[in-house]
Structure formats: C-alpha cells, structure tokens
Amino acid sequence: MAQLIADRRDIDFVLHEQLNVGELSKHEKFAEFNKKTIDLTISEARNLSIKEILPTRQLGDQEGCRFEGGKVTVPECFHKVWDLFLEGEWLAMPEDPDWGGQGMPRTVSMAAGDYFNGANYAFMMYPGLTHGAAKLVEEFGTPKQKEMFLKNMFTGKWTGTMLLTEPEAGSDVGALNATAVKNDDGTYSISGSKIFISSGEHDLAENIIHPVLARIEGAPAGTKGISLFLVPKIWVNEDGSLAGSNDVVCTGIEEKMGIHANSTCSLTLGGKGQCRGLLLGEENKGMRAMFLMMNEARLLVGMQGLSCASASYLNAVNYARERVQGRNLLQMMDPSTPPVPIIQHPDVRRMLLTMKSYVEGMRSLLYYVGFLGDQIQISDDETEKVRLQGLIDLLIPVCKGYVTDKALEVCSHGIQVYGGYGYIKEYPQEQLLRDCRITMIYEGTNGIQAMDLLGRKLGMNKGKPILDLMAEIQKTIAEAKQVDHLKEHAAKLEAALNKLAETAMHLGATAMSPKVLAAFAFAHPFLEASGDVLMAWMLMWRAVLAAEKLEQGTKKKDTAFYEGQLSSAQFFNSVMLPITIGKMDSILATHPAAVDITEDAFGGK
C-alpha cells in the first residue's frame, strides 16, 4: 500500500542523513533523543496521524464549525482526536519538561508536525495556536502568570489564540483601537473588537487564553503605544481556580474558502464593561513581544503549506501509478496496445517531478531552519549563536512566503494530475488546495514577507547573514563539483547564486534611491528568486549525499530513493533555474511599470 501524508523515507533522509539530528543527543540538553528515540517518536506521530487524525480531515471540512447563541462547536469527530493528541502529550514537543513540554529537538518536532499537519491542519491549528500563545507566557510572563497559565496551556487543558486583527487594523497592526485602562488591583479593563481570530471560540477545552494587543489610554499612536495582555475567556483566580465569564463574547464565525473545521471568530471584549486582562511584559512593548514570537509562527505556517503540498504530492503520484488512461506516446498510433498508467505520460511526469522537487526542497529548508534553532540551544559560542540567529532571521520570510506560494502551486498540480477527479469533493486534492490558500495570507501576507526580506533582512547586521548564507551554499557547490553526475548542475547553481548576489545588491541600492517604489514592486519577485536558489541548494545538498550512498552500494529500495534525489536536483537546476535567471534579469531591469501606471489607467471605472 502506498504511503500517505509524507514519505517516511524522505523524512528519515533529512533527519538522519542531511542534518544528522541524532548527533544532538550527544549534548546533555537533548540526551534522551538518540536515533532510536527519534525514530520511535516519528513512527508514533505518524501512526496517530494516519489512523486517527487523517480520517477527520474530510469530515471536518464537510461538517465545519457551527455558531449558535455565542457558542461555537467544532466538528464532532475532533473531540476524540483532541483527547488522543493530548494523551500523547504532542502539543508542546520542544518545550521545557518542567512546564509540560517534552524537551525534544525542534527539528524532530517539525518532522512529527509534518504528519500531524498533513493529516488535518485545520485541527492542528487548535493545539498550534495554544502552543504559540503559551510561548508568549513563557517568554514574557511573571513567575505568577507562568504558574497560573503555562502548564495548563502546554498540556492543552486550556487553549490559546492570538488577538491582533481588527476591522481597520489588518496588515497595519499599529492602527488598532482596542483599549486598556488600568484598574486599582493592577489588572486592566479591556474593550474592543477583534476579527479573524483562529480558534477564538470552541468547545474543546474549558478555558481559552487570549493574548490581546491593545492600547493603554494615553499611549503613543502607532506600534509604539501597543501593549500585550492576557485575557482569559473564563477569569482565572490567583490560585488557578476558575471564576466566572470574563465578558469575551464571540459574535460570529467566518464562512471561509478552506480550513472549515477551524473556527475563525469575531470577538467582542468588554461589551458589558466586564472584561479584564493581565499585562504581559511591559507597557507599550507589545509589538516587540509579538516580533520575538513571529519567527516561530511564520515557520509553522510554512510547515502548514509544506504539509498540504506533501500530502497532495503523495496522493498524486499514487494516483498516477494506478490510473490507466491513454496509450503510451510511443505506441500512440497502434490501437491494439493497451492503455497505460498515466505516470507514463511525459506531461504527468513533468508535473510529478515539479511537485517532488519542491516538496523535498521545502522540507529540507524548513527542517534546516529548525535545526539552526537546535544548534543555538546547544552552542556556548556567542559569535556562533549570532551567526545562526542571523541565518534564521534571514530565511524566515522565505520559509513563510516562498514555501506557501509554492505549496499552493504544488496543490494545484496535485489537482491537475487527477484531472476532473481532482476538482470534485470526493477526492482529497481540492480540499488540500483550499486549505493551503490561507497560508499565503495570514501571519503576514506573502507581500509583507517579501518586503521583510528586502527591507529588513538583507541589510540586517551590515549584510552579514546573507554573506554567511552564501558561504554555506558555496560549500555544497564545491562538494557537488566533485561528483560526476552533478558537476554540470553545480555550475548552474553557482551561476544562479552569483546572479542572486548581484540582484540583491542592485535591489538593495535601488531601495535606497529615489526609485524606492520600483524596488519594492520587485520585492516579491526577489523573494521568489531567492527561494528558487535555496530550493536548488537544498536539492543539490541532498544529491551530493545520495551520490555518495549510491557509490557505496545500497539496497534496492534505497537505490530508487537516492536516484530520485539525483533526478530532483538535476531537474531543478537544469529545468527550473534557467527560469529563475530570467526572473532575475527582470528584477535587474527594475522596470517601473507597476508604480508608474496611474490609478485611473487600471481601468474598470
């Protein structure tokens, strides 16, 4: 039987052959997580995902969330998997065991997450947001706040959310109007309306803890006057017991294109003047706190995209092996030859190899960024830590923006391979595309990711992170040049890398010139070109390892896997990268058409 959600061999390859995560167990912090433990962890995450969570994906989509009388109910089938997920203690895998976490390397938790998210990421948003909200408490909470909230959140007894968006404050969070007034007892009275709140109200847990961005009366305008508060749905007494309702009211849920099973709520805080919050961190430092958590949240969104793409790819390749339709092109004229599985058709193979190479490249990139974080955890060299953090900061907009853009393309190919069956609800492909689409929008639209890369990350620390990254890529190129099958492709990667450096310099300089608007009209194409080169790098890195293994001699199944790695790298570097060169030519030309056109000239009036 064919594999579902994610190719286990590929996950094992990235963990053990590309990144050698088992080596982390040599350090005391991760001592428990030797290779055997890692493998058992991934096997059990996969077991739970395939047997229990995956069957809820389509059911959850069909049933959706229901809103009645201020209450939201999640799909019925979610209750059982929620309980199983909490029993297995999967919610806070990489966190401190003292607070209910499991102390696992982040890279391993991402591999487990590959299965969980691919099984049903609309479901996984309930634990995912809880994890993110709890991280805010861990990072900025007082000892008392941690005691009151942290363990209950990391164990999923209570869930969490993130309340940023308001009707007039979307991408521009600084425009928000929710207010906070300090009370005599040190709490704050909160009032305001928030929209698009994922997991904002539901019936999975007895309490929901909302981190809320609001403005303390008299605070400066814009992002500098924003503070962060913890606002429980049910007020929590200092001894941890639950008091009454805290005047957080759900006024409705959105009907969406995808992720139907995750409630997207409008919440009114303090409609009756009875909503209280606890200040989390310092007054007016709310945005700073948010930024510190953003890397993690954006990496998770990249992971959601990858998971949809990976599931769509495995479905597509298995379907193409079974679906018999049309004769082989070479026997096209002979009506007596039988029809063949569509995997024999060149255009289907083109789509499948496109999907395969993106999924593999994206998996490697995301795990790699997680792995950089693990290395920071075990390093005691401050300079090295700064270098690693610089790489993470630089790569995050690509992990979010580029990966989710490409994940959607992969899901679209995944429908195409199925033909008409891909478009109907009986098959899983159309849901994966619908669910995947939001990842390009939330947690900072991909346009914002592109601006972050160009405007903040490229010039960060005088450009050192980008130079560090290029040095890493050069190492792989040097190795690939020693391999016969890869020499020619390595030269193409090197040319693309050099051109990317030239493009970055050009765009950076243009952004500092009077042509700044034109530069930013090319921010997204630059994100795309950067992502392409990173895919080519990751695939080349994989291919170098695969070539070594093939030379040493491998088992039958491994041989196919490693040969597949060479194919992905050759395909991407020789078929896709020439297009990237063209994209970079376009960026270097920086034609200002998009900024020069008058608004009237867009027409349609």
Added chain:
Amino acid sequence: MEILVCVKRVPDTAENEIEVKGDGTDIERDDLVYSVNEWDNYAVEEAIQIRDKVGGSVTVVTVGDEESEEVLRREMAMGADNGILLSDDAFENSDGKGVAAILKAEIEKGKYDLILTGAQADDGAGQVGGMLAAMMDLPYASLVNLIDVVDDSTLKIGREIEGGNQEMSEIGLPCVLSIQTGINEPRYVGIRGIRKVASVDIPVHGVADLGLPADAVGETGAKVKRMDYFVPEMGDGAEILEGSTEEIIDKLIEHLKAKGGLK
C-alpha cells in the same frame, strides 16, 4: 499479577507490497517496513489494563534478531514494564515448536501467572501459543476476547466462536491465552512513554543463557521445513479486477448486475 506477553516483529502489511523471492524460499525482506504484530498489540494492551487494575507487572518478550528490540521498546513505551529479547544465531529458522521451546526456557527462568500471545501473526501459523501451553503443561484458551480477573487463581474468559457466538469459561492460573483483536482498543504511544524507555537496556538471552541444547532449536531442530513459497496460480472462474479503485468498483458493479447479484 505477573504477566508475560509474547510479541513478534512482522512486515507491516499496510505498508508493504509483499513479493516472493525468485527462488521461492521466502518473501523479499530487504526493503520491508516492520512493526509489531497487530494481535500482539491487543495482548499487551490487555496485560497493561489487568496490571493497572490488580497490580503486578507486564513483561514483553520476543524471539528475533537484534532489530526486534524496536518492537519491545515500542511496547514498553506503551506501558509494559520490562522487555526481554531472545536472540541467537542458533534460533534462526526455528519452526513453531522451536519458538515455543525458546519461550518455554525463558518463562521457566521467571515466575509468571499469566502468559498472553496474539491469536496469530501476520506472517505466522497461529501455533506457538497452544504449543507453549502444552509443553509447559498449562491450561490454554484460544481466541480470547474478554478477560475478567476473578481472584488470584482464577480468570473468567470469553472466547469468540463460529457464527458470532460467545463462550464464557473459567480458567485456572497460571495459564496461556491467545488474544483476539477487538478485546480492547490498544492505546497510542505518547512521547512521555517514548522518553521513558529511551535509555532502558533490554536484556538479550541466547542459547547459553536459556540452557537450551543448540540442536533442539533453529534450523537443525526444526521438524517442519518450508519447501516452497509462491503466489497461487489463478484458478478457472476467477478474475482479478485491475485498475484504479473507482474503475474496479465500476467493473464489479457491472459484473454483479450481469450475473444477477444486483438488480
């Protein structure tokens, strides 16, 4: 209650396309994904539930190569207290009686009130449990789908029999039971369990540890020898439908209509 559960590492039939080797001696094992035999998982769950109710311990044991350790570790992460790997080159190619003899030798080193096996294994013949009981002169019940502990010396057990009928019996301890799927819902393994067994050493016992004559087990001791292994040829009147799932369904419906099975 001291409970021993015999488990086996088998090719995962949900994960593999099973192919027979060219020479017909075995299936192609090189590329297979293995997991714990499904029936054994129910037996371990039942043992854990009994232990949690009445106290005692659960030990899981397997006869296999060094890679079989992974299924012991997995079942310990599930909640079994101890694991024992019975492994020795001399055990290779044992027949069912040989495997039972190896298990018997290990069991006699300890003191167990209850011995559970799966009713059968994905790649087995459903014979070890019964042989083990006979060799140890213990009472035995097969296909058990319900266990109630009456007292220290007696269990009430239910057995599934033909036609969906249920049989209830009393059985004296110690005894051997082979467990049918459906007796419980085996729990999933969580990370805490996995972490708990991460650095546990699992003892390995071989011929010498068990005091077994090497020629009583393994290939030399085997009185049943596999002669051939093949996929049966299709008989007359049989047709295997091919194509994608929906194509197979369409063809099946056509056939059923054509032969009067569907009107």
